[in-house]
Amino acid sequence: MTAATTAATYHVETFQEGEWWVARVAGLDANYTQARTFEEVHEMARDLIALALDIDEAEVGDVVVTEHDWR
Numbered sequence: 001m002t003a004a005t006t007a008a009t010y011h012v013e014t015f016q017e018g019e020w021w022v023a024r025v026a027g028l029d030a031n032y033t034q035a036r037t038f039e040e041v042h043e044m045a046r047d048l049i050a051l052a053l054d055i056d057e058a059e060v061g062d063v064v065v066t067e068h069d070w071r
Contacts, residue, residue, distance in 0.1 A: 010028075021040070
């Protein structure tokens with residue numbers, strides 16, 4: 001774990017597609033995930049960030065979720 005990792009803020013943009021919420025994490029190569037509810041987006045994004053960076057979820061910095069349709 002590095003100070004840069006814990007200090008990072010990750011911005012997640014999401015929109016609803018049918019019954020699912022599609023989320024994109026800015027700045028990650030593997031940056032898409034989905035959730036059944038808007039409330040679950042934060043947890044799914046945190047999990048994606050941890051997996052993409054090969055770190056523990058507790059090491060993920062702030063996750064800011066906004067509803068934004070980028071299509």
